[in-house]
Amino acid sequence: MLKQLFTCALVASIFTSFAAEKKPKLVLQITVDQLRADLPLRYMHNFKDGGFRYLYEEGTVYTDAHHPHANTETIVGHTTLATGATPSVHGMIGNVWVDRATGKTTYNIEDPNYHLLSKNADVDQKNEIDPTQKAASTDGRSPMGILSTTFSDELAIFTNGQSKVFGVSVKDRGAVSMAGHAGKAYWFSKKAGSFVTSNYYQEKYPAWIEAWNKSGILDKYKGQSWTLSKDKSEYELAHMDDVPWETDLAGFGKKFPHPWKDGKYFTTLLTISPAGDELTLNFAKELMKQEKVGQDNVTDYLSVSFSSTDYVGHIFGPSSLEMEDNLYQLDGFIANLLEYVDDTVGLENTLVVLSSDHGAPEVPGYLNSLKIPAKFIHPCEWPNDSAIKSLEKEFDIKTKLIEKYQHPYVYFSKEVYSRSDKERLAIEKAAVDYLTKINGVNLAISSRALENNALPNTAIHKAVLNNFHPERSGDIYIVFDSNCFINDFDGLEVACTHGSPWAYDTHVPLIFAGFGIDDQKVPRRVSTCDLALTLSNIIGCRPPSGSVANVLEEVLED
Numbered sequence: 001m002l003k004q005l006f007t008c009a010l011v012a013s014i015f016t017s018f019a020a021e022k023k024p025k026l027v028l029q030i031t032v033d034q035l036r037a038d039l040p041l042r043y044m045h046n047f048k049d050g051g052f053r054y055l056y057e058e059g060t061v062y063t064d065a066h067h068p069h070a071n072t073e074t075i076v077g078h079t080t081l082a083t084g085a086t087p088s089v090h091g092m093i094g095n096v097w098v099d100r101a102t103g104k105t106t107y108n109i110e111d112p113n114y115h116l117l118s119k120n121a122d123v124d125q126k127n128e129i130d131p132t133q134k135a136a137s138t139d140g141r142s143p144m145g146i147l148s149t150t151f152s153d154e155l156a157i158f159t160n161g162q163s164k165v166f167g168v169s170v171k172d173r174g175a176v177s178m179a180g181h182a183g184k185a186y187w188f189s190k191k192a193g194s195f196v197t198s199n200y201y202q203e204k205y206p207a208w209i210e211a212w213n214k215s216g217i218l219d220k221y222k223g224q225s226w227t228l229s230k231d232k233s234e235y236e237l238a239h240m241d242d243v244p245w246e247t248d249l250a251g252f253g254k255k256f257p258h259p260w261k262d263g264k265y266f267t268t269l270l271t272i273s274p275a276g277d278e279l280t281l282n283f284a285k286e287l288m289k290q291e292k293v294g295q296d297n298v299t300d301y302l303s304v305s306f307s308s309t310d311y312v313g314h315i316f317g318p319s320s321l322e323m324e325d326n327l328y329q330l331d332g333f334i335a336n337l338l339e340y341v342d343d344t345v346g347l348e349n350t351l352v353v354l355s356s357d358h359g360a361p362e363v364p365g366y367l368n369s370l371k372i373p374a375k376f377i378h379p380c381e382w383p384n385d386s387a388i389k390s391l392e393k394e395f396d397i398k399t400k401l402i403e404k405y406q407h408p409y410v411y412f413s414k415e416v417y418s419r420s421d422k423e424r425l426a427i428e429k430a431a432v433d434y435l436t437k438i439n440g441v442n443l444a445i446s447s448r449a450l451e452n453n454a455l456p457n458t459a460i461h462k463a464v465l466n467n468f469h470p471e472r473s474g475d476i477y478i479v480f481d482s483n484c485f486i487n488d489f490d491g492l493e494v495a496c497t498h499g500s501p502w503a504y505d506t507h508v509p510l511i512f513a514g515f516g517i518d519d520q521k522v523p524r525r526v527s528t529c530d531l532a533l534t535l536s537n538i539i540g541c542r543p544p545s546g547s548v549a550n551v552l553e554e555v556l557e558d
């Protein structure tokens with residue numbers, strides 16, 4: 001009896017201590033698009049206080065965090081950070097895939113059932129210089145294609161829907177993925193020059209968004225240029241302003257100042273500069289103010305995904321004067337956001353996390369200048385390759401063998417699908433054999449082999465398996481050699497493109513700060529899947545439904 005009473009008392013005391021455990025008023029998740037882990041470290045000595053320095057010096061920093069999947073693209077990485085799951089489970093296997101059932105090319109979060117609230121803000125099919133504008137065929141957007149719950153969903157369940165949950169980004173996929181199914185997402189429409197959402201989230205904009213969009217906030221950039229924020233002599237890469245491998249996009253130029261102009265591509269060019277992040281910062285602060293984020297004892301969640309680093313990396317490369325200046329300005333924006341959060345919520349009440357959706361390769365021209373072998377590869381030419389043509393003859397294929405290469409997958413044509421299983425197997429084997437021999441191809445891995453678990457247990461095979469979803473993945477996954485890339489970004493030629501399982505694309509920062517988190521460096525290898533599970537563990541909510549991760553114990557120590 002005494003023992004029973006003692007046990008009851010113990011259980012009661014544990015329960016009280018859990019219940020009384022302080023919860024953050026706000027979880028602020030910052031994601032910097034294409035922030036390879038070494039990039040902030042290269043310029044740390046030049047950063048001011050309060051931004052990256054605050055995070056790296058006051059936070060728990062995982063120095064060897066990697067994405068676990070092979071196709072390191074924006075939606076894939078964001079959704080992995082949000083769900084703690086691999087793409088094989090959360091379903092976001094690439095920015096674009098070919099739907100098995102319909103044969104239609106599908107843009108990740110496209111959903112024709114949920115239209116944008118703004119008129120004339122839809123995808124711009126005529127925009128020759130911005131492939132992300134052309135990837136989707138309708139203006140509908142929702143998180144319905146994300147197949148497991150996010151941390152933000154679980155927070156909403158845990159608090160009976162009382163948590164305010166928001167995702168903000170220039171990119172639709174940077175906002176929608178993080179807001180999850182239960183939150184609200186806002187992103188920047190380049191066509192409309194305003195922040196928008198779809199009727200998945202709400203039927204009508206709150207008045208403050210209408211007002212923000214009408215405030216003329218873009219006017220200050222019109223006819224102006226992106227200029228250096230410091231004296232040129234203070235830059236590490238001052239000598240690399242004008243190099244041959246940079247892209248000159250719509251007259252934006254290869255060297256400073258880069259004119260935003262006031263024409264057709266004004267808003268697109270804004271996003272290829274720190275102005276895109278400045279707009280995101282401004283919108284996020286207004287959202288916090290108007291929606292009273294972090295102002296009561298129910299934990300709220302705000303995700304801010306900064307996109308400019310990705311665009312600047314694609315156009316100018318990670319080792320460019322443009323990227324160096326972009327990072328200095330981003331550092332200032334992060335400091336500004338954290339200062340605002342400190343003033344309104346208190347950093348001691350805010351759990352801050354920072355990571356990135358993927359890293360980045362260096363531009364081949366730059367690597368070659370350091371005598372490091374690197375080159376471009378052109379898989380879009382494969383369907384018409386003479387060896388593929390002879391395979392078509394050999395297997396008596398009347399139409400074509402390869403329907404298309406949609407990075408990172410080769411998709412077979414309908415005719416190949418119409419063949420018997422035995423014939424398809426033979427065609428697939430011949431195609432894998434041929435593709436593997438192409439100069440620059442490291443591995444060609446068939447989805448059938450993944451399904452049959454018939455592959456060696458290497459890190460790269462595992463990463464390709466983590467990327468495999470039976471209804472969305474193509475027929476053959478192509479892994480290029482290290483430092484071999486496509487420079488075709490859906491029809492636009494750019495300086496460099498991520499999307500590989502190599503370390504330069506998988507290695508990202510992973511930092512927890514604020515809310516009494518210890519300052520420490522943790523060098524052990526961790527997965528980006530661990531982030532969402534660790535957030536769940538701190539809050540005490542359910543783990544995201546597909547999370548396959550480990551709790552980062554160092555964050556919980558205090």
Ligand SMILES: [Zn+2]
Binds near residue numbers: 074498
């Ligand atoms: Zn990118």
